[in-house]
Amino acid sequence: MPELPEVEVVRAGLEPAVTRALITSVDVLDARSLKRHPAASGVFVDLLEGRRILAATRRGKFLWFPLDNDTALVTHLGMSGQMLLRSPGTDDRLTRIRIGIESPDHGELLVNFVDQRIFGGMAVDTLLPTPDGRPGGFSGAAQGPARVPSQVAHIARDPLDEAFDDAGFLERLGRKGTGVKRALLDQTLISGIGNIYADEALWAAKIHYEQPASSLSKRRAGLLLAEVRAVLEKALAEGGTSFDAQYVNVNGASGYFAHSLNAYGRQGQPCPRCGTPLRREKFMNRSSHFCPRCQRRR
Numbered sequence: 106m107p108e109l110p111e112v113e114v115v116r117a118g119l120e121p122a123v124t125r126a127l128i129t130s131v132d133v134l135d136a137r138s139l140k141r142h143p144a145a146s147g148v149f150v151d152l153l154e155g156r157r158i159l160a161a162t163r164r165g166k167f168l169w170f171p172l173d174n175d176t177a178l179v180t181h182l183g184m185s186g187q188m189l190l191r192s193p194g195t196d197d198r199l200t201r202i203r204i205g206i207e208s209p210d211h212g213e214l215l216v217n218f219v220d221q222r223i224f225g226g227m228a229v230d231t232l233l234p235t236p237d238g239r240p241g242g243f244s245g246a247a248q249g250p251a252r253v254p255s256q257v258a259h260i261a262r263d264p265l266d267e268a269f270d271d272a273g274f275l276e277r278l279g280r281k282g283t284g285v286k287r288a289l290l291d292q293t294l295i296s297g298i299g300n301i302y303a304d305e306a307l308w309a310a311k312i313h314y315e316q317p318a319s320s321l322s323k324r325r326a327g328l329l330l331a332e333v334r335a336v337l338e339k340a341l342a343e344g345g346t347s348f349d350a351q352y353v354n355v356n357g358a359s360g361y362f363a364h365s366l367n368a369y370g371r372q373g374q375p376c377p378r379c380g381t382p383l384r385r386e387k388f389m390n391r392s393s394h395f396c397p398r399c400q401r402r403r
Contacts, residue, residue, distance in 0.1 A: 184225070281294070
């Protein structure tokens with residue numbers, strides 16, 4: 106599943122084209138991609154055509170595009186979703202929703218929502234005030250409004266958000282009796298982190314994935330948060346992690362952070378720090394990758 110860096114790469118790629126763009130057409134080619142759209146809010150196509158997009162915003166793994174009527178087009182990429190910018194008349198295999206826009210800077214374009222496994226989707230949603238009065242999510246250089254879609258309101262801010270509360274996060278983390286990796290994957294505690302970047306941050310901080318979060322000292326918990334930020338920022342700089350053709354930017358290009366991974370997917374290979382063979386163990390219907398020497402459970 107795309108994690109924060111992959112979603113931010115998509116947001117940043119869309120932002121110049123969609124900001125202030127007029128939605129001229131909407132074609133729903135597969136209604137299954139509207140499973141997140143509440144029927145009570147109205148017909149998806151009618152709610153979008155003729156509206157103007159004000160920005161491209163992200164919180165964790167969620168993308169949304171505020172519209173000029175206090176609603177937003179909310180997008181979640183799921184396991185295999187892509188948003189591709191195309192010239193008019195260009196289609197992509199497995200396009201589920203096609204949105205035509207007229208950009209003031211780039212002219213007529215298509216935004217194709219492509220999704221192989223159809224776990225992602227789009228919806229038009231209402232915007233709610235943020236409890237802290239800060240912008241709802243990351244919107245690039247511009248300060249976004251202090252509003253967030255109702256579908257995203259329960260998601261915690263992510264660690265690259267300027268409004269992320271470090272002290273509040275560390276305090277809540279210290280009350281978690283679960284393993285620290287399970288806590289990092291809890292999107293109501295901290296958003297945007299998935300299996301790949303949890304393993305990488307825990308390796309960097311020398312913390313075992315099953316170490317109870319409540320057992321971490323303030324210093325080690327602070328170090329872990331710093332390593333989470335560092336690995337996310339490095340992955341973002343390298344365009345995200347692409348293991349196959351599903352993880353691409355808006356132009357269809359792959360990221361190359363997979364070449365920089367220290368733990369994830371490297372089971373049996375020597376730890377880059379101490380040389381001990383890395384291990385892979387089952388964890389929550391997925392796997393954890395770690396160094397048994399550097400990351401001993403205390």
